[in-house]
Amino acid sequence: MIPPKFEYVAPASLSEAAAFLAAHPGDAKLLAGGQSLIPVLKLRLASPGFLVDLGRIAGLSYIREEPASGGKPGAVAIGAMTTYAEIKQSALLREKCPLLQQTVAVVADVQVRNRGTLGGSLAHADPSADMPAAILALGGELKAVGPKGERWIAVGEYFQGMFATALAPDEVLTEIRVPVLTGQRSAYLKAARRATDFALVGVAVRLRVGKDEKCEEISIALTGVTDRAFRAAGVERALQGKRLEPKLIEQATADVVQGVNVMGNIHGGAEYRAQVARVYAARAIAAAK
Amino acid sequence: MHKISVKINGNAYEEEVESRLLLVHFLRDKVNLKGTHVGCDTGNCGACTVFLNGKPIKSCNMLAVQADGAELTTIEGLERDGALHPVQEAFLDKFAIQCGYCTPGMVLSALALLQSNRRPNEEEIREAIEGNICMCTGYQQIVDAVAHAADLMGQSRS
Numbered sequence: 001m002i003p004p005k006f007e008y009v010a011p012a013s014l015s016e017a018a019a020f021l022a023a024h025p026g027d028a029k030l031l032a033g034g035q036s037l038i039p040v041l042k043l044r045l046a047s048p049g050f051l052v053d054l055g056r057i058a059g060l061s062y063i064r065e066e067p068a069s070g071g072k073p074g075a076v077a078i079g080a081m082t083t084y085a086e087i088k089q090s091a092l093l094r095e096k097c098p099l100l101q102q103t104v105a106v107v108a109d110v111q112v113r114n115r116g117t118l119g120g121s122l123a124h125a126d127p128s129a130d131m132p133a134a135i136l137a138l139g140g141e142l143k144a145v146g147p148k149g150e151r152w153i154a155v156g157e158y159f160q161g162m163f164a165t166a167l168a169p170d171e172v173l174t175e176i177r178v179p180v181l182t183g184q185r186s187a188y189l190k191a192a193r194r195a196t197d198f199a200l201v202g203v204a205v206r207l208r209v210g211k212d213e214k215c216e217e218i219s220i221a222l223t224g225v226t227d228r229a230f231r232a233a234g235v236e237r238a239l240q241g242k243r244l245e246p247k248l249i250e251q252a253t254a255d256v257v258q259g260v261n262v263m264g265n266i267h268g269g270a271e272y273r274a275q276v277a278r279v280y281a282a283r284a285i286a287a288a289k
Numbered sequence: 290m291h292k293i294s295v296k297i298n299g300n301a302y303e304e305e306v307e308s309r310l311l312l313v314h315f316l317r318d319k320v321n322l323k324g325t326h327v328g329c330d331t332g333n334c335g336a337c338t339v340f341l342n343g344k345p346i347k348s349c350n351m352l353a354v355q356a357d358g359a360e361l362t363t364i365e366g367l368e369r370d371g372a373l374h375p376v377q378e379a380f381l382d383k384f385a386i387q388c389g390y391c392t393p394g395m396v397l398s399a400l401a402l403l404q405s406n407r408r409p410n411e412e413e414i415r416e417a418i419e420g421n422i423c424m425c426t427g428y429q430q431i432v433d434a435v436a437h438a439a440d441l442m443g444q445s446r447s
């Protein structure tokens with residue numbers, strides 16, 4: 001399969017990239033690692049006039065700690081062009097935010113993880129991608145740079161629908177900040193048809209259990225279930241402040257898709273997907289605690 | 290058209306390429322290195338695996354222009370002075386090849402693993418080749434070959 005014709009541009013700076021997007025509304029697409037975009041082009045599901053490669057802009061690939069300041073808690077800052085492989089190997093993330101590593105471990109395969117980027121996955125916002133669930137469960141914020149400057153978007157407001165995000169057409173996602181997770185436990189559990197596939201259902205959980213065994217804080221996010229990744233707020237409320245006994249987990253996760261328009265396709269009908277979501281949500285919570 | 294310069298198996302190349310030319314087609318059709326295969330063309334099978342700056346990637350999932358300035362290694366770059374690389378020897382020794390279509394990608398994925406992990410266990414071997422599909426062997430001989438390659442590479446170092 002050959003991609004449709006397009007012109008390739010490789011800006012040397014972010015401002016140049018944003019200016020190019022602004023000058024070609026609707027006709028330019030950003031290229032990060034290309035592990036989703038190039039297959040999309042080959043299948044001719046999109047045919048932009050221009051591909052704007054972010055790969056030649058220095059300083060978009062890093063993982064570093066940002067100490068707490070000005071009322072903001074400590075965070076790990078990840079450059080948008082950081083690859084899954086770099087996330088997988090990061091000693092800082094292993095210590096401060098293991099959920100991201102637990103998630104990238106089951107993204108695609110070695111070769112794809114060497115090219116695919118966190119920013120690319122989040123900007124693409126595939127409803128079955130793994131990273132959106134992890135990022136949503138973590139909270140934090142995303143930095144967007146546009147012709148008018150930069151702004152921060154709260155993770156909870158970022159995913160807006162199938163392949164749709166809060167990014168404006170002329171904005172570039174440049175950084176993802178996730179809170180440091182000390183004293184928390186986490187898990188990412190994924191059901192997929194084959195080992196390297198997108199998620200049929202993916203569940204990310206982080207939680208903190210107190211001295212009295214009660215759950216002090218819990219955050220659960222799912223992917224693959226509907227048109228975008230979402231937080232299971234009802235389940236979180238049902239478990240908050242309680243001991244995470246198997247019976248209670250089962251009861252609470254029975255409602256995990258309540259109010260959610262569950263999607264069905266050739267990989268799994270809506271009813272099946274809803275059931276997998278319940279079972280995997282319960283297992284993910286049990287795995288994390 | 291864009292002018293790109295790449296180093297492939299140690300040799301420098303400069304070529305004019307169209308924006309949409311995939312790296313795998315650049316390697317096969319412009320540079321005439323046919324060892325890199327196109328299996329699925331959808332990013333799933335790993336037959337098109339090459340090293341980009343030392344790391345395995347799928348060359349059907351990358352544009353040739355993106356490789357400008359990079360160093361690439363293809364399966365043709367593994368032999369030395371007419372002698373096969375130990376990983377290639379190991380695939381022969383363990384009958385890890387039937388039709389051979391997946392083999393270039395398998396060998397490169399195996400080599401990538403062995404460069405960072407000299408003594409992988411079976412699980413690590415299976416994880417390292419999870420992006421490579423083989424329609425023939427059922428994988429067991431390939432897993433055996435990678436373990437054998439670890440032995441051969443250990444010997445050739447000592």
Ligand code: FES
Pocket residue numbers: 326327328329330331332333334335336337338347348349350
């Ligand atoms: S041909 Fe590239 S992954 Fe199959």
Ligand code: FES
Pocket residue numbers: 385386387388389390391392422423424425426
């Ligand atoms: S030997 Fe035929 S595909 Fe692997």
